[in-house]
Amino acid sequence: MTTTHLTQVAKHWDIFCTVVDNYGDIGVTWRLAKQLAAEYHIAVNLWVDDLNSFSHILPSLNPVLQQQIFNGVNIFQWNNPLDIDYQAGEVIIEAFACELPKQVKYVIEQLHQQPQSLVPYWLNLEYLSAEDWVDGCHGLPSTQPSGVKKWFYFPGFNQKTGGLICEQNLFNEREQWQANPKNKMGLFNQLGLSGINIDDSVISVFSYETPALTALMAQWQTSPKPIHALIPKGRSLSSLASFFTCDVSDLMPGQQFIFGNLTLHILPMTDQTGFDRLLWSCDFNIVRGEDSFLRAQWAAKPFIWHIYPQEDDYHLVKLEAFMKIYCDNLAAEISTAWCEVNLAFNQGDQHAVVNYWSQLNSVILPLQQHAINWPNNALNDADLASRLVQFVKNS
């Protein structure tokens, strides 16, 4: 049984993350933890229930250790019940509405009942959505049965929301990287991807399973220009089993397969910096979920967003909401092609995705320019970490 400290409140922040989808939840919380530590000098404890999944994006992490430090962040193995001494800090973030450990709730409640105690500021960091209702829910309290207030913090695309995760120097780093084509060629070499010429089209693929991907792959084989599709082992590759004579689980990073003018490369997993650079280096990115979706926007390259599927096709409502703001100042021809290819991909509509991919190619230059302009428009002067720190200060 863990011990608890009820009277002392340290200045650190605790972030709790349950890993649901391998890389999404942990991807977001790891980026946030690193940024709070690096840019705001906050002592951050990151509690993660699945260090094995975490180690895929932080390869030097040892999944069997209870506690370790990377990038100035204290990473803890979060077992239930909590088997590590827990001391309340200044802020507690439950990422994506995960349920805090009972011991942590107990400490919060005990502190709340002590008149002179400082109670940690308790936040629920929610999922990113471009829907209108987010504006009205961001920053609202949620009084718990114990009387303790928890606050809902919604990331988002406008000033009324909690902002978007983006490190302070990210855009400069990306611009420098993209200014020199040697960088991308060097990265491809480093990743063991051979046969890519500097003018070839390179497309990264990190989606969920969908028949739309199979249709695009078939189309890319007949492309007049060589196309290289970079795909890590996992859910995208599972969609493409029919392309291989062997089981997709037997494929190894670095292997490549040529189908007409399409070369399919099996991509090794990489850390977050490597993933960003990969997105910066490709001509087009197919991404999924939340973390890679946002990083694809920051890459300033055109992309398809494969959104996490929800009941009753509700994910399409979220997709439409994002498409509406992304295409706000786009010419109708570009907007239609981009929206329809996204919709078709998400609906698994093979005929439509092929059709609209062709249309997208005819407007790719202005779409690329839009992708370059978008990050600064989307960021709205303040990123999530800075707004979050201010939100806590104002509380």
Next chain:
Amino acid sequence: MKTAHEIRPGNVIMLDGSPWVVQKTETTRSGRNAAIVKLKLKNLLLDSGTEQTFKGEDKLDDIVLERLDCTYSYFADPMYVFMDEEYNQYDVEADNLGDAAAYIVDGMEDQCQVTFYNEKAISVELPVHIVREVIYTEPSARGDTSGKVMKPATITGGGTVTVADFVKVGDKIEIDTRTGEFKKRV
């Protein structure tokens, strides 16, 4: 205890030691199918208002106050007047009806529940499902019969409901008063 998802306008919940009447509920969906419920609340002791957000499965302490079955009688600005079976009349402030006000129409026969706090009528809860007539909506654009294509419709009383594309002016529709959603044509 009720989950936040089960809370309806007119319910009274205890928050931090005070009774609050729920004036409006708004349910939305966050990532991975999780429901988010936003509540507009009025403090029954202080007469002050607030908005709070909850996870759909959060437990809230709803309190059982005296309730009476009533029917709507008439509107005496700014009060809605309801009447019980013994012809007693109860005034409810328009503000306290929240979203329910959109469904109040003259001559309605729906059995409502008026809630009392300190002998004062503080809120009204409508039946979960009510039927109203569509008085205006655009004609069906594509002849859709699947029910997936939606459009706005104005109902008796002036409220707006998003309905299936096949719904026409004069149709009677069933509405879920908890969510304001169109359920079916009746």
